[in-house]
Amino acid sequence: MATPAHSLSYAGSNFLRQRLVLSTLSGRPVKIRKIRARDDDPGLRDFEASFIRLLDKVTNGSRIEINQTGTTLYYQPGLLYGGSVEHDCSVLRSIGYYLESLLCLAPFMKHPLRIVLRGVTNDQVDPSVDVLKATALPLLKQFGIDGESFELKVLRRGMPPGGGGEVFFSCPVRKVLKPIQLTDPGKIKRIRGMAYSVRVSPQMANRIVDSARSILNKFIPDIYIYTDHMKGVNSGKSPGFGLSLVAETTNGTFLSAELASNPQGQGTAMLPEDLGRNCAKLLLEEIYRGGCVDSTNQSLALLLMTLGQQDVSKVLLGPLSPYTIEFLRHLKSFFQIMFKIETKPCGEELKGGDKVLMTCVGTGFSNLSKTLK
Amino acid sequence: LREDGDLTEAGSCTLETSGALRWKEDLSRKAAEAFLRQQQTTPNLRKLIYGAVAEDDEKEDDAAEELGGLFRVSRPSRECRHKADSVDCSRFPVETPHDWDLEEVMDSIRDCFVTGKWEDDK
Structure with missing residues (x-):
């Protein structure tokens, strides 16, 4: 069916997720060569193999070929099927790694996706489940993906290296997405947060809260940081603590920041006070960058704009992250969509750094696999 | 001796055409300013994002070419290589x-906060 001419070819293990996600959505096969070809331990890692297995579970009829050393991957996407799925994620990366891609795919399934993911809920590398819940879900709602079945729940918390966390995610399907016009982020009206601790003293969370508040209180009085101390089997297999902070604006923009403690046995012990203060400063950095979408969700917003109806969508972003820049290039090769990019200098206002206004016309993508009722 | 010659030459030059050559005077400063201005406004983001992509494709084709039908030139082309596996x-x-x-x-x-200054129209 698909000739080699239609498949896109890339090299290297970086951006693997976005390549496979865009391949699935566009239906174009993709070939990735030279995956860690020069590395002492060449080929795909466990967490990437786990990601490919997850893609295989949520699609129907995908063809995946990996060579013996794991340095070349050929992926011919099938149809997005969805339904009830369970998946054990690798503990090398957090569930956020897998969830980010599922957030891109879930609205376009044949059957609404209901998935249980097991593994690490919070680590230092990927956006945590808490942050995605607080920022990506409201973003999807802007595109008309909503309903009571739209939820993301942390059932058990698991920290690296042991993991043992569990997350439930369910998302309704949509035939078409609404175009968005997010050009004014509004002003920050409140800051919410979640300080969590597992298998350490519950007092850790309180110490984090106090130190984070000491910095943020200089800007706004409406701050509430929940403490979450899970016990017993719900606390996973490794000790740890951390904080995620979210600033909400009057126009429904959510900017986030987070920090987690060093995994057990790696690095030096971290004081909860330092973690709280540093995380608060990271939130201030994110506010300085600004925009209507926070830096981790830039690519999700741009993807859903591309897949919208044939109408103009606009979004104001902070500086583009390297991940987003590569994503824009991929959007061009998979969907032939180029964004109009305008720099908006901030001028006299005290609103942080320069912003970028991204404009595009949607491809008029519609979810053909969705069953009509 | 040579230094002297240079000096007088430069001196005479400014004397003769002081008005006409005024624009040349702080060229390096102007250039520096223009450069900084460009840097600050993050000049052509579009070129940065999409322009580089066209280059990438060409490079890829070149690398695939074989020399003498037997050997292939293996060079870690450009900075994109080091991030390829990051x-x-x-x-x-x-x-x-x-x-x-x-x-x-x-x-x-x-002013990003509700506690800050609001625009006039709100």
Whole structure:
């Protein structure tokens, strides 16, 4: 069916997720060569193999070929099927790694996706489940993906290296997405947060809260940081603590920041006070960058704009992250969509750094696999 | 001796055409200013994003060409190589953190909050 001419070819293990996600959505096969070809331990890692297995579970009829050393991957996407799925994620990366891609795919399934993911809920590398819940879900709602079945729940918390966390995610399907016009982020009206601790003293969370508040209180009085101390089997297999902070604006923009403690046995012990203060400063950095979408969700917003109806969508972003820049290039090769990019200098206002206004016309993508009722 | 000659030459030059050559005077400063201005407005983001992509494709084709039908030139082409196998992560780490204890740094985001100054039309 698909000739080699239609498949896109890339090299290297970086951006693997976005390549496979865009391949699935566009239906174009993709070939990735030279995956860690020069590395002492060449080929795909466990967490990437786990990601490919997850893609295989949520699609129907995908063809995946990996060579013996794991340095070349050929992926011919099938149809997005969805339904009830369970998946054990690798503990090398957090569930956020897998969830980010599922957030891109879930609205376009044949059957609404209901998935249980097991593994690490919070680590230092990927956006945590808490942050995605607080920022990506409201973003999807802007595109008309909503309903009571739209939820993301942390059932058990698991920290690296042991993991043992569990997350439930369910998302309704949509035939078409609404175009968005997010050009004014509004002003920050409140800051919410979640300080969590597992298998350490519950007092850790309180110490984090106090130190984070000491910095943020200089800007706004409406701050509430929940403490979450899970016990017993719900606390996973490794000790740890951390904080995620979210600033909400009057126009429904959510900017986030987070920090987690060093995994057990790696690095030096971290004081909860330092973690709280540093995380608060990271939130201030994110506010300085600004925009209507926070830096981790830039690519999700741009993807859903591309897949919208044939109408103009606009979004104001902070500086583009390297991940987003590569994503824009991929959007061009998979969907032939180029964004109009305008720099908006901030001028006299005290609103942080320069912003970028991204404009595009949607491809008029519609979810053909969705069953009509 | 040579130094003297140079000096007089330069001197005579400015004397003769002082008016006409005024624009040349602080050329390097102007260039520096223009450069900084460009840097600040992050010049052509579109070119940065999409322009580089066209180049990438060409490079890829070149690398695939074989020499003499037997050997292939193996060169780690451009900086894109070193990031090709780096960590696949959507987070955007802060490279140069601000010092948030300073009053003026704190003031730079003051108006992002409801407690800050509002525009006239709101």
